[in-house]
Amino acid sequence: SYELTQPPSVSVSPGQTASITCSGDKLGDKYACWYQQKPGQSPVLVIYQDGQRPSGIPERFSGSNSGNTATLTISGTQAVDEADYYCQAWDSNTGVFGGGTKLTVL
């Protein structure tokens, strides 16, 4: 079955750029999306179709996808961005989530 791999944790200083990767076989041939989840809350879509931002998501969130890796980039990271982030894609009409990355803003 298809798998997406994310680093378990990423740390970033406030104001700096955070990059979270998601790897999967020929992931670049699929659309990737990203979800943010804070403790006790439902996930929130922050990026869809590789690099599109839903309405209401700050411009500091961006995404890219090429080859085997999709990347979520948060520019000018703020304390409020501290959360778990999950990538997701579709393979043969089956949804697949990455294992999640805990972003810590120190």
Added chain:
Amino acid sequence: QVQLVQSGAEVKKPGASVKVSCKASGYTFTSYAINWVRQATGRGLEWMGWMNPNSGRTGCAQKFQGRVTMTRNTSISTAYMELSSLKSEDTAIYYCATPISASSDSMDVWGKGTTVTVSS
């Protein structure tokens, strides 16, 4: 406003079944797929399956084939997910989610989740 309202928490014994509901409002229920995603405590998101509320067509992860049934009642804009032969490992929060404003292959509206506890 667009929202998905899920049913309340459930406690079940191993071997039993649970049926979770997801009531849609603020949009045309039959126009967008409903996905089901679960999350065990301290674990990541796990996609379970999807349903086309218009046709009733469904698809699910291989892991749940034979154990999950997804249905809907269009007259009350409600989707259901029933999981049978429950095991302790099925203890999790179960979410329904749908793509409304974003692309059809994403999920931008989520319910608040239904906690299912499987315990003897």
